[in-house]
Structures are given as C-alpha cells and as structure tokens.
Amino acid sequence: MSLTMKSPEFLIDRDDDRCINCQVCERQCANEVHYYDHDLSKMSAVDLNCVNCHRCVTLCPSKALRISKYPLEYKENYNWSAEMINNIFKQAETGGVLLTGMGNPSRKKIYWDHLLLNASQVTNPSIDPLREPMELKTFLGRKPERVEFNGEGNIVNLPPQLELGTPIMFSAMSFGSISLNASKSLARAASELNMMYNTGEGGLHQDLYQYGENTIVQVASGRFGVHKEYLNAGTAIEIKIGQGAKPGIGGHLPGEKVGEEVSRTRMIPQGTDALSPAPHHDIYSIEDLRQLIYALKEATVYAKPVSVKISAVHNVAAIASGIASAGADIIAVDGYRGGTGAAPTMIRDNVGIPIELALAAVDDRLREEGLRNQVSLVVGGSIRNSADIVKAIALGADAVYIGSAALIAMGCHLCQKCYTGKCNWGIATQRADLVKRLNPEIGVERLKNLVKGWSHEIKEMLGGMGINAIESLRGNRLMLRGIDLNPNELEILGIKHAGE
Amino acid sequence: MVEIDAQGIHYRDLNQRVRRLIGQGKREFNLINVNGQRYIGDGLASSVRMEINGTPGNDLAAFASGVEITVHGNVQDGVANTLNDGKLIVHGHAGDILGYGMRGGQVYIKGKVGYRVGIHMKGYREQEPVIIIGGTAGDFLGEYMAGGKIILLGLNRIRDEALVGNHLAVGMHGGVIYLRGEVEPNKLGREVRPEKLGQDDWDDLERLLADYCREFDFSLKEIISADFWKLIPVSSRPYGKIYAY
Numbered sequence: 001m002s003l004t005m006k007s008p009e010f011l012i013d014r015d016d017d018r019c020i021n022c023q024v025c026e027r028q029c030a031n032e033v034h035y036y037d038h039d040l041s042k043m044s045a046v047d048l049n050c051v052n053c054h055r056c057v058t059l060c061p062s063k064a065l066r067i068s069k070y071p072l073e074y075k076e077n078y079n080w081s082a083e084m085i086n087n088i089f090k091q092a093e094t095g096g097v098l099l100t101g102m103g104n105p106s107r108k109k110i111y112w113d114h115l116l117l118n119a120s121q122v123t124n125p126s127i128d129p130l131r132e133p134m135e136l137k138t139f140l141g142r143k144p145e146r147v148e149f150n151g152e153g154n155i156v157n158l159p160p161q162l163e164l165g166t167p168i169m170f171s172a173m174s175f176g177s178i179s180l181n182a183s184k185s186l187a188r189a190a191s192e193l194n195m196m197y198n199t200g201e202g203g204l205h206q207d208l209y210q211y212g213e214n215t216i217v218q219v220a221s222g223r224f225g226v227h228k229e230y231l232n233a234g235t236a237i238e239i240k241i242g243q244g245a246k247p248g249i250g251g252h253l254p255g256e257k258v259g260e261e262v263s264r265t266r267m268i269p270q271g272t273d274a275l276s277p278a279p280h281h282d283i284y285s286i287e288d289l290r291q292l293i294y295a296l297k298e299a300t301v302y303a304k305p306v307s308v309k310i311s312a313v314h315n316v317a318a319i320a321s322g323i324a325s326a327g328a329d330i331i332a333v334d335g336y337r338g339g340t341g342a343a344p345t346m347i348r349d350n351v352g353i354p355i356e357l358a359l360a361a362v363d364d365r366l367r368e369e370g371l372r373n374q375v376s377l378v379v380g381g382s383i384r385n386s387a388d389i390v391k392a393i394a395l396g397a398d399a400v401y402i403g404s405a406a407l408i409a410m411g412c413h414l415c416q417k418c419y420t421g422k423c424n425w426g427i428a429t430q431r432a433d434l435v436k437r438l439n440p441e442i443g444v445e446r447l448k449n450l451v452k453g454w455s456h457e458i459k460e461m462l463g464g465m466g467i468n469a470i471e472s473l474r475g476n477r478l479m480l481r482g483i484d485l486n487p488n489e490l491e492i493l494g495i496k497h498a499g500e
Numbered sequence: 501m502v503e504i505d506a507q508g509i510h511y512r513d514l515n516q517r518v519r520r521l522i523g524q525g526k527r528e529f530n531l532i533n534v535n536g537q538r539y540i541g542d543g544l545a546s547s548v549r550m551e552i553n554g555t556p557g558n559d560l561a562a563f564a565s566g567v568e569i570t571v572h573g574n575v576q577d578g579v580a581n582t583l584n585d586g587k588l589i590v591h592g593h594a595g596d597i598l599g600y601g602m603r604g605g606q607v608y609i610k611g612k613v614g615y616r617v618g619i620h621m622k623g624y625r626e627q628e629p630v631i632i633i634g635g636t637a638g639d640f641l642g643e644y645m646a647g648g649k650i651i652l653l654g655l656n657r658i659r660d661e662a663l664v665g666n667h668l669a670v671g672m673h674g675g676v677i678y679l680r681g682e683v684e685p686n687k688l689g690r691e692v693r694p695e696k697l698g699q700d701d702w703d704d705l706e707r708l709l710a711d712y713c714r715e716f717d718f719s720l721k722e723i724i725s726a727d728f729w730k731l732i733p734v735s736s737r738p739y740g741k742i743y744a745y
Contacts, residue, residue, distance in 0.1 A: 090744045091744050093744075094744040094745075095744075096741070096742055096743045096744030096745070097742050097743050097744060098743075098744050099743040099744065099745065221620075222601070222620060223582045223600070223601030223603075223620065226563070226582050226601070227563070227565060227582070227584040227603070228543050228545065228563055228564070228565045228584065231543070231563060252739055254737075254740065255736070255737050255740065267603060267622070267624040267627075268622055268624060268646060268647070269623070269624065269647070269674070271736070272646065272673065272674060272736045272737065273673065273736070273737045273738070273739065273740060275620075275644060275646070275671070275673065275739065277619075277620065277644055277671075281597055281600060281616050281619055281620075281643070282577070282578050282581065282597045282600055291538070291558055291559060291578065294538070294539065295538075295539055295542055295559040295562045295563065295578075295581065296563070298511075298512075298515055298538075298539040298542040298543065298559075298562075299539075299542045299543030299562065299563040299564075300543065301519065301543075419743075419745075420745065
C-alpha cells in the first residue's frame with residue numbers, strides 16, 4: 001500500500017486537566033478514534049478516523065472533549081476546495097465511486113429561506129390556537145368530482161383516504177438502512193400521533209405489523225419482503241420510483257448489513273447484497289406504471305390508496321401529471337436535498353431540483369389539467385422546521401414527509417457516514433452493540449415531542465394569518481412573498497415579491 | 501368447479517366476481533373466453549385452482565401466494581410478478597418480464613418467452629422459485645437473479661434459431677440457470693460463469709423436469725439426453741467493491 005494522502009477532517013481536542021481517563025469515549029466510538037496510551041498513561045486519539053458524530057463529546061462525563069475542523073489548509077483556491085482535493089486523493093487510492101450519506105449539504109439556494117409568511121393586521125383578526133379551535137386534520141387520497149350520499153347521509157363514493165392528525169408523515173426509511181430500534185421508534189410514534197411512517201423497501205418486520213394502521217408499505221424495484229400479507233398490512237401502498245438523494249439510480253444494501261433479522265424481513269439470504277435495480281423493469285411508460293398501480297389495487301381489493309414516489313427532476317410536472325392520469329391516489333415528490341443511507345456523492349449533490357420549485361410546478365400543472373382533486377401531493381427533501389411545512393402547504397402540498405428531521409430527533413448528528421454501518425447513535429447501523437444505544441422508548445418520546453412542537457407552531461402561524469384550518473392554507477400562495485428572488489423564480493413559485 | 505364466461509367482461513368485474521365466489525367458499529374455477537383481461541389471480545392465496553381458456557392479460561397471478569393456474573393458450577407480460585408461491589402451467593408462449601421478483605412457486609411455459617424473464621428472482625429459505633421454459637428466451641434472461649432456478653430447454657427450434665438472447669444473467673448474484681445447449685460467451689453477463697453439471701445438478705434437474713414433462717406430456721428421457729450447461733454467479737456480491745470509503 002502506497003502512502004495515503006488523506007488528511008483528517010476533524011481535530012480531537014482533549015483537555016488533559018479535565019480528562020479522568022475513564023475511557024468512555026473509547027468504548028463509545030465505533031470508528032476507533034480514542035485509545036488509552038499505556039506508555040503515556042493517558043487517552044489519545046486517531047484524528048483521521050473521526051467523523052464528528054459527537055457521541056464522545058456528548059457522553060464524556062467531565063466534558064473534556066472538543067472537536068473542531070482540522071486546521072489543515074491547502075493553498076487558497078476558490079476552484080479547488082479542500083473537499084475536491086481530498087475526494088481525488090480518496091479515489092486515486094481506491095478507484096471507487098465516492099459514497100456519502102444523508103442529504104445534499106452543498107451551498108445552493110434554499111428557497112424555503114426566501115419565502116416569507118403573511119399575518120393578519122387590523123382587517124382580518126388573527127386567531128389564538130390556545131383558546132380557539134384549529135384544525136390540522138388532513139386526508140390523503142383521491143377526492144371524487146362530486147359526492148354522493150346514501151339514506152343515512154354517509155358519502156358512498158369516497159375512495160380510500162389516509163387520515164392524518166397533522167400534515168406530517170415519516171418518510172420512507174427501510175429496516176436495513178436504519179436499525180430495528182429506529183424503525184420501532186418511528187412506527188410507534190406514528191401510531192401514537194395518528195400519522196404515518198413508511199417502511200421503505202425493507203419489508204415489514206414482524207414486530208411492526210401491530211402498527212399497520214399507521215404504516216405505508218413500499219414496493220420498489222427489488223420487491224424486498226413484498227408479499228400479500230405485507231401489502232395488506234399497511235393503510236396505503238407506495239410505489240417507489242425514485243428518491244431525491246439519488247434520482248435515476250437504484251440502491252445497494254451491502255451484505256454486511258443483511259443479518260438474521262434483515263434477512264428475514266427482506267426475505268433474502270443472509271450476507272447477500274440487496275440490490276434494487278435503478279428502474280422497475282416492468283415500468284417503461286405511464287401505461288406500465290398504471291399497470292403496477294392497478295395490480296396493487298387488485299391485490300388489495302381497492303381498499304388502500306396507492307402512492308407513487310418520484311424524485312424532483314427537470315420534467316417533474318409532466319411526470320406528475322402522468323402519474324395522476326395513471327390512477328395514483330397520492331404523488332410523493334422528493335427534492336434534491338432529500339436524505340439517504342447511502343448515495344454516490346456526485347449524484348446526490350448534482351442531480352435533481354429543489355423541492356420548492358418542483359412543488360409549485362407540479363401543483364400548477366395538476367390544476368391546469370383539472371387533475372388536482374384526483375391526487376394528494378406530498379413533498380419531502382428537505383423539510384427542516386414547521387415554517388417549511390407551512391410554506392410547502394401554501395405552495396400547494398397536502399402534507400410533507402420528514403426523514404432527516406426525524407432521525408435528528410432520535411439523535412442523528414448528521415455526520416453523513418450512514419453507509420459505513422458504524423452509526424454511534426444506533427440509528428443507521430445493524431451492529432447489535434450500537435443498535436441497543438437507541439432506546440425505542442426514548443426515540444418515541446423524542447419523535448412525539450418534535451411533531452407536537454411543530455404542530456403547535458403550525459397552528460400559531462395559521463392563527464397569525466387568520467386561518468383556522470390547514471385546508472384553507474392549501475395552495476393559498478397569497479400567504480407567501482418572496483425575498484431575494486428574481487422574476488423567473490417568482491413566476492415559477494407563483495408568488496409576489498415582498499412589498500408587492 | 502365454477503365456470504365463468506369472460507366474454508366481454510372488464511377485468512375489474514371479472515376479478516371481483518372470482519373474489520366474491522372465493523368468499524362464498526368456491527375454490528375451483530374454469531374461465532372461458534378470456535381475452536386480455538388483466539390481473540387474473542392477483543393476490544390470491546393458496547387452495548384456489550383455476551383453468552383459463554383463452555389469453556389472459558398482463559400481470560396474471562401477480563403478488564399471489566399459492567394459487568394454481570393452468571392456461572390453455574398464451575399469456576402476456578408480467579406473469580407471476582412477485583409471486584410468493586403457487587403453480588402456473590402455460591400451454592403456449594409467454595411475453596416479457598415473466599416472474600419479476602418471484603420468490604417461490606413454479607412457472608412452466610410450454611413455448612417461448614420474451615425479454616427480461618426471471619429478473620430479480622430470489623430464493624428464501626425453503627422457498628425456491630422455478631421457471632421452466634420449453635422454447636427459447638429473449639434478452640436479459642435472469643438479470644439481477646438472486647435465487648431460484650431457471651431452466652431453458654429450447655425445444656422445437658427452427659433451423660438456427662438462438663436458444664437465448666443477449667445479456668444473459670447480467671448482474672446475477674444468486675440461484676442457477678440450466679441451459680439445454682451451449683451459449684456463446686459473448687452473450688453472457690460478466691457476473692456469471694458456465695459450468696458442466698455435477699451429479700447434484702442432474703438429480704435436481706431430473707426431479708424438476710419430471711414434473712414439467714408430466715404436465716406437457718413431454719419425454720423426460722429425450723429432454724435430458726441432451727447436453728446441459730449451468731450458469732452460476734461468480735460472486736454473491738457483484739458490486740461489493742465499487743465504492744471509495
């Protein structure tokens with residue numbers, strides 16, 4: 001092996017006055033950064049191994065640790081950043097494809113931050129959600145052109161709907177990409193919050209069947225763990241065509257992560273790679289997509305809404321219109337900032353478009369074509385706070401998917417090393433000693449707290465606008481103004497500039 | 501056995517009628533005049549038996565588990581899509597993507613099959629999907645194959661008709677493909693290697709083909725008297741080393 005030119009990304013700074021040599025950091029670090037130096041009788045560290053996940057910093061009883069950016073500066077060069085140089089070193093040494101985890105972190109415009117919300121002053125009184133009723137209930141599914149009632153006054157022609165207590169769902173994360181304890185936390189939190197979580201393409205673990213009413217089961221190109229009971233176990237079925245972090249490519253769950261439980265849930269032998277092909281080979285057209293949608297509807301007796309998830313790409317509006325015509329009940333669009341357990345870096349950071357623009361374009365197109373009532377629109381990638389949700393709904397979304405935010409609630413520190421399987425927080429790992437670090441009881445509470453806090457904030461913002469039901473905000477772009485946006489961007493978003 | 505005349509009936513009504521009769525305890529069906537109706541047998545479970553006369557449409561027996569179907573005619577695309585278990589006997593030809601993601605059960609085709617047959621088939625524990633093709637197969641046979649068995653016989657070929665198309669078993673990482681005859685190396689995916697059969701293979705092949713031959717009244721002796729090759733994956737992890745960590 002020739003000389004490695006890789007340099008550390010992070011510097012471990014240990015305050016020797018505070019360090020009590022308890023070795024907690026050493027035991028907590030799956031990346032083998034910390035070790036006890038017997039010659040020097042003190043703790044030491046291998047900076048190169050550190051991913052800056054903060055597990056050691058958080059757990060150090062004497063708060064002796066600090067992690068900072070490694071102060072190694074290449075000669076200043078706007079074109080050749082340190083990241084570019086380090087990537088080339090890495091590839092020159094391995095010949096491999098650069099791999100990464102979580103969402104696109106690059107310095108590109110985040111449109112949410114250029115949208116401002118309205119509030120009532122004088123003419124239309126604002127509403128205080130602490131004392132007045134405020135409705136966040138959301139129904140996802142096809143809405144009929146007109147409703148028909150029977151003698152008892154019940155609607156007889158309503159296609160199946162998903163009922164959500166708040167317009168938030170946990171987006172697709174497979175058991176395999178995340179740990180069973182993380183899946184359990186999401187499933188239980190969804191059931192206690194009257195919302196949905198999504199299995200991803202990982203099958204449904206036997207312990208999670210009990211949360212079926214709050215489960216969206218996914219069918220993707222690898223068909224892992226897909227069978228009749230699985231399809232019937234959830235309240236809705238989602239066909240995954242693409243995800244924002246890696247539009248146009250499939251997925252590889254490496255064999256190391258296919259242990260006994262993952263093997264049983266995906267119904268594949270232990271230790272084999274779980275390869276999800278890039279396309280569904282039975283879908284080469286909108287007509288073919290319709291065929292899979294109806295194959296799933298037939299298999300589940302038309303009792304469940306079928307969602308189709310795509311990544312936000314250049315032609316997203318036309319594709320969404322096709323999906324609506326193909327008979328989908330829900331369209332989920334995932335923006336280019338969407339997270340992942342593993343994706344080639346070049347694809348994650350360079351393929352796809354921002355969800356804000358995609359959402360506006362899709363909603364416009366569906367309205368123009370008179371299809372908007374036929375499908376619900378769910379967006380994700382990336383929703384970071386409750387204001388993003390309010391803006392998404394005002395742009396035209398029915399609900400949002402949150403993935404990264406849910407993981408962060410459970411302890412993820414966004415080190416972006418999910419693909420290594422060494423997640424020190426017990427989330428993106430299958431190693432038993434690491435998985436047990438995430439206590440599902442605590443995971444559930446933290447997720448519930450997050451969604452509770454966000455829902456309350458949504459009510460506050462709605463009330464401020466003088467609106468008392470989320471329905472009245474849906475597609476209400478008059479509640480939005482743009483800041484620092486050019487005329488083109490404003491036109492695509494269908495909003496006015498602040499001050500107009 | 502309940503006879504249903506499918507003449508002029510929309511697939512949704514036809515399948516609904518079958519499901520309703522199953523709900524009433526009926527288990528055996530004879531569908532006549534079937535002409536392109538899709539999704540027949542979709543999601544049906546074990547103990548249901550069906551005779552189909554005519555040409556069923558796409559996605560026959562998709563997502564089913566345990567259903568037994570005999571088709572007297574040809575079948576179209578997407579047959580046995582994600583089949584979990586069951587048996588399909590087709591007295592004719594089959595179209596594209598037969599047995600996509602199939603996890604268990606047997607599919608016997610008397611004639612030829614189209615493109616991308618048996619892609620991403622996968623075995624799991626005692627479940628072992630089997631596709632036996634009497635005639636020839638198109639491109640991408642066994643693509644991404646992860647488990648189970650495909651047997652390609654190439655019977656009744658006209659003159660120099662090829663046994664199989666290009667890109668055979670590309671991305672294959674599990675299971676086995678048996679070929680009655682040799683295949684040009686340039687048709688093979690990089691992920692597989694051809695081998696001669698061992699005694700275990702012959703035992704397996706005889707067992708699987710005995711049942712197939714019984715269904716179609718073929719001579720087992722004649723079929724296995726020919727030269728067979730098998731394709732097995734070079735690695736269960738063909739793409740394990742393509743990433744820079």
